[in-house]
Amino acid sequence: MTIRFETKIWTREACIEAVRLGRLPRPLVFTNGVFDILHRGHVSYLDEAAQLGRTLLVAVNSDASVRMLGKGDERPLNSQEDRMAMLAALASVDAVTCFEESTPQALIEALRPDIIVKGGDYDMEVLPETAAVRSWGGKAVAIPFAHDRSTTKLVRKIMAAAKTD
Numbered sequence: 476m477t478i479r480f481e482t483k484i485w486t487r488e489a490c491i492e493a494v495r496l497g498r499l500p501r502p503l504v505f506t507n508g509v510f511d512i513l514h515r516g517h518v519s520y521l522d523e524a525a526q527l528g529r530t531l532l533v534a535v536n537s538d539a540s541v542r543m544l545g546k547g548d549e550r551p552l553n554s555q556e557d558r559m560a561m562l563a564a565l566a567s568v569d570a571v572t573c574f575e576e577s578t579p580q581a582l583i584e585a586l587r588p589d590i591i592v593k594g595g596d597y598d599m600e601v602l603p604e605t606a607a608v609r610s611w612g613g614k615a616v617a618i619p620f621a622h623d624r625s626t627t628k629l630v631r632k633i634m635a636a637a638k639t640d
């Protein structure tokens with residue numbers, strides 16, 4: 476049987492081509508991140524991001540790219556394929572792709588989204604992505620950090636629970 480949400484997963488090249496051909500209608504909202512253990516903060520933030528435009532595209536750091544970010548030797552816990560599948564299964568997400576670099580800058584420049592979004596743990600004013608999106612008339616939006624959730628906190632909780640076993 477077909478897993479319907481898997482059609483939302485695009486290679487980088489297919490994604491760029493789909494945007495060029497208007498198959499991912501604008502306003503195009505772009506966000507990126509690791510999304511290692513999906514939590515309520517993520518899904519609320521993605522729902523808010525989707526409401527800013529017509530298409531929400533999520534770019535996930537590849538496993539090699541996550542290792543460049545220094546989040547810890549054990550990260551990512553979930554592979555890029557699994558992280559992309561979890562995101563594609565969400566109603567708020569229209570398309571998912573992956574990037575190999577340590578930042579999404581080159582992908583953003585290729586896609587030229589109308590809006591880029593991060594969570595409120597980022598200061599959009601200092602991100603290089605913000606300067607890029609503004610250069611073609613787009614906007615950078617921070618969505619308030621919500622529910623006091625993070626993958627790091629969940630990992631700590633699991634480790635603490637394992638120690639008391």
Ligand SMILES: Nc1ncnc2c1ncn2[C@@H]1O[C@H](COP(=O)(O)OP(=O)(O)OP(=O)(O)O)[C@@H](O)[C@H]1O
Nearest residue numbers: 508509510511516520593594620621624625626627
């Ligand atoms: N609780 C939250 N509320 C709003 N946005 C969030 C929240 N947690 C993460 N985000 C946003 O989701 C995107 C992906 O973040 P990320 O996967 O780094 O989340 P995280 O749970 O904080 O992970 P980690 O603990 O590994 O840093 C980022 O743009 C981040 O700002």
Ligand SMILES: O=P(O)(O)O[C@@H]1O[C@H]([C@H](O)CO)[C@@H](O)[C@H](O)[C@@H]1O
Nearest residue numbers: 507508509510536576577578579602
């Ligand atoms: O999941 P994270 O750690 O929020 O994702 C990172 O975001 C960075 C951000 O866009 C600041 O430039 C990005 O550079 C990094 O590659 C991760 O996607």
